[in-house]
Every structure is written in C-alpha cells, then in structure tokens.
Amino acid sequence: MRFIQKCCLLVLCLCVADGGVQAKQIALSFDDAPRDAGPLFSGSERTAQLIQSLRQAGAPPTVFFVKTSGMNTEQGRARIEQYAHAGHLIANHTHSHWRLNRTDTETYLIDIDQAESLLQGVPNRRPWFRFPYLDEGRPIAQRDEVRQALQERGLQNGYVTVDNFDWYLAHRWKRAVEEGRWVNHQALKTVYLEMLVSAVVFYDALAVATIGRSPAHVLLLHENDLAALYVDELIEQLRERGWEIISPDKAYADSLATQQPATLFSGQGRIAALASDQGVPHTDLRHYSSQEVALDKMLHERCVFAEPKPDFTVLNPQ
Numbered sequence: 001m002r003f004i005q006k007c008c009l010l011v012l013c014l015c016v017a018d019g020g021v022q023a024k025q026i027a028l029s030f031d032d033a034p035r036d037a038g039p040l041f042s043g044s045e046r047t048a049q050l051i052q053s054l055r056q057a058g059a060p061p062t063v064f065f066v067k068t069s070g071m072n073t074e075q076g077r078a079r080i081e082q083y084a085h086a087g088h089l090i091a092n093h094t095h096s097h098w099r100l101n102r103t104d105t106e107t108y109l110i111d112i113d114q115a116e117s118l119l120q121g122v123p124n125r126r127p128w129f130r131f132p133y134l135d136e137g138r139p140i141a142q143r144d145e146v147r148q149a150l151q152e153r154g155l156q157n158g159y160v161t162v163d164n165f166d167w168y169l170a171h172r173w174k175r176a177v178e179e180g181r182w183v184n185h186q187a188l189k190t191v192y193l194e195m196l197v198s199a200v201v202f203y204d205a206l207a208v209a210t211i212g213r214s215p216a217h218v219l220l221l222h223e224n225d226l227a228a229l230y231v232d233e234l235i236e237q238l239r240e241r242g243w244e245i246i247s248p249d250k251a252y253a254d255s256l257a258t259q260q261p262a263t264l265f266s267g268q269g270r271i272a273a274l275a276s277d278q279g280v281p282h283t284d285l286r287h288y289s290s291q292e293v294a295l296d297k298m299l300h301e302r303c304v305f306a307e308p309k310p311d312f313t314v315l316n317p318q
Helices: 003-018 043-056 074-085 105-118 140-152 166-178 185-211 225-240 270-277 292-301
Strands: 024-033 063-066 089-092 125-129 216-222 243-246
Touching: 024 074, 024 225, 043 074, 043 225, 063 074, 063 125, 074 089, 089 105, 105 140, 166 185, 166 216, 166 225, 166 292, 185 216, 185 225, 185 270, 185 292, 216 225, 225 243
Parallel strands: 024 063, 024 216, 024 243, 063 089, 089 125
Antiparallel strands: none
C-alpha cells in the first residue's frame, strides 16, 4: 500500500478515536509579488482584483513574499504598498529570485540584504524569508551557513506546508493566449481549484502521519491572474471542507516553525521534508499538483486549451 494511502487511513482512525474531525487551519501566502502582466490583467489590475477578491471572501491577512526587483519602478513599489495598506503582510523573497544551490552563499546573502533594504518603510513588514523555489541549499554546509545567516539577521524561514505548481498552470494559460488558442475558463477554474484543494488534503494527511497532528498549514500560491480571479472561491471551498483560514502570524506561531528538517529535500515544503527525515520515499511526497506531466495530462483531458481558437465565441472568466 502506498504511503499516502496509509496517511489517509490514519486520518480516518484519528477522527473516529476523537469522535470528530480535528480542527484544521490554513494561511494563504503569495510568492513573487509584484509580478508582470498576465494573460488577463496588467500588474496594477491584478493587485486591485486580488485585494478585492480577498476582501469579498472575508479573508484574514495573507502574506506577500516580495521579489524586490519588481519594486524598481514606482508602480511596482506602489502595488506592494497597496497590499500592505489593505491589511496584508509583506516579507522577503530575495531581490533576484535565484536558486540557492546554484548560487554561491555570499552572493545569495547580499541579494537577501538588498531585498531587506528595498522593503524598508513598507507597512506590515514581517521578519520572514521564503527561499525561491523552496530551495534551502546544498550541500549541507551551504544550507547550514544560510540558516545561521538568517538567524543573525532576525529572519524566520517562511516555509510552506502545502506545495503546488499554480505557477505552471498560469504559465500554460499565458502561453495558450499568446498562441491564439481558445481557453475554456470554466474548465481552467475547475482544474485550479481541484488541484489546490486536493493538495491541501494530501499534505494534511501527510502531516498527521508524520507529526501526528494537523498543524497550522501555510498554502503556497503565486501572485498571478488565477489567484486574482479565483482565490475567493478557493477560500469558500476550503471552508466548506472544514478549514479555517487564519493569518500567517498565527500559522508561523505553530511549533512546526521550530522543527528544522535534517534532509536536503526541501522542494515540497516543511511537512514533506520532515516525512523525508522519517524515511518516506520522495516519490510519495509529491502531489500531482507539483508535477508538470500530470498537470499537462489533466489540462488535455479537460480540453482547457483548444487549437485553433473558434471564431464564434471566446468564453469569459467566470
């Protein structure tokens, strides 16, 4: 029996033993803000739409991990300040978005410091740092050197517990528009929501099997057009399944924040890394939502992008 099937059985057993379902909490986080124009929105339009969607959903504060090279323009900085003034939190995602294991440590730390400098004066700052690509470095010496450097700077690892490739779905959408393909927006929305909700269920089951409980989770999202359009429906679907949407402040106060994985396997988030420490095969730690081949297959089967674009209609986002 595959490991994740055992996870799901364990969740069921715990629910029966407790006489009910454990409380489930999750915070939303957005990487790479402020991103360039997408297939539907300009950058400024996306910021306004995302703020509106979160407000309409009655969401608590979320956190935007900022790639500060996008703040080199007046408009880019204004967008980050808009998120902050709307009550959302702002944190460091480096200036240049390099992979740590492909960058020398000194250069990487200089890049972090540059981002910290550019974020000075932005409201609602938090001392959190998220590794681009969730890549925490290798070999062990590099990883530990950066961990120590972050501690010296007073920066906490802004880890995720629920990984996914929402960025790849957005990339496929943008490419389809550039190629003049017809886009079935209803099917695109369905794929987006299904993969995210399924990823939450997957990593929560993995958490229960790994640490014996459902922690305060942190969902990885990106500041893209998909999030701007559908984050309110994502929140609704999670709530319907018993999830409480919490602030990142509450999520990062969970004791999970103090559990430093020993493994170098960091690309699927903290829960997957802790499971790796327990010897779970890496092939069992990746949900389909973080596999491009699986997503391509799903998009094809749902006829999300067609060739060529019909002349009679173009479905609008719903």
